[in-house]
Amino acid sequence: MALATRPEPRTDKPAGRRTDTRTPRTALGRLWRSTIGKKTVMAVSGLFLLGYLVVHMAGNLKVFFGPAEMNDYAHWLRTIGEPVVHQEWFLWIMRVALLVAVVAHAVAAYQLSRLDIAARPVKYVHQRRRASYATRTMRWGGVIVALFVVWHILDLTTGTVNPNGEHGRPYENIVATFSTWYGNVIYIVAMLAVGLHIRHGFYGAAQTLGAGSASRDRALKATADGLALVLTLGFLSVPIGVMTGIVE
Known part of the structure; x- marks a missing residue:
């Protein structure tokens, strides 16, 4: 007769479940691991990029004042900081800062999206209210x-x-x-995506950084709409100017 044996305790873990519960040692690490930390990084980097877009658009509008002023402006950008720093160093510093901001923004957005999916792996039984067009296209817009x-x-x-x-x-x-059809198509589509991104992102960043409240909600939405509209029209005015012969 076979002897009864005591079953061995199970040591297997469900596949796909994270078992690393180590806490980051630094305050920055703990902040980054938190949802609010990722949202803060996304908000701050987004506002930095928004500031750059405002300055970039203003510079682009110099094209309407002729080649001399536009080209002189471009030359001035390459000489900012001289003689303290060498020529084009300021531009390279800005390029590195923009790259860091873009990477931080994209990584935070991706990880927040994964956390949102993981928090509700089962689809809602009842259909939720449809989000705005800008909200539903934020990912593809990015x-x-x-x-x-x-x-x-x-x-x-x-x-x-x-x-x-x-x-x-x-x-x-x-x-x-902008004398080519493909240059105009690429630029126009991209600027429309930028406008939608700003419209949704500015409002979300303000909420994350504590600027949102019931009394300021309407003003924040109006500001987001205004920024998106002004920047979109400002950027689109350049290809439109070339296509219509105003800029030639």
């Missing part, structure tokens, strides 16, 4: 903007894909880009 940034650098920074591609002659390069 992808479109990221791809556009790569193309924009190859077009107007390195001149790799620009039909003109002359270093130090941004006015002529801008006209060359």
Whole structure:
């Protein structure tokens, strides 16, 4: 007769479940691991990028004052900080800061999205109220903007894909880009995505950083709408100016 044996205790763990419960040693690490930390990083980096867009749009509008003023402005950008720093150092510092902000923004957005999915793995039984168009397209809008940034650098920074591609002659390069149908399509689609991203993102950043309240909700939404509209129209005015012959 077989002897009864005591069952061995189970040591297997459910597949896919995280078992690493180690707490980060630094305050920054603990902040990053938290949801509010990721939202804060996303909000701060987003506002930094928004500030850059405002300045960038204002610079782009110089194209309406002719090639001399536009090209002189581009030359001035390369000499900011001289003689304290060498030529173009300021531009490279800004490029690195922008890259860090973009990466931090994208990583925080991705991880928050994964946390949201993990928190509710089962779909809702009842259909929730449909989100706004801007909210539903935030993710794809971010992808479109990221791809556009790569193309924009190859077009107007390195001149790799620009039909003109002359270093130090941004006015002529801008006209060359927007004299092509594909340059206009890429730019217009990207700027519409940027506008939607700003409209939703500015309001969300204000809420995350504690600026939101019931009394200020309407003002924040109006500010987000205004910023998105002004920046979108400002950026789109350049290709429209070339297409209509105002800029040539």
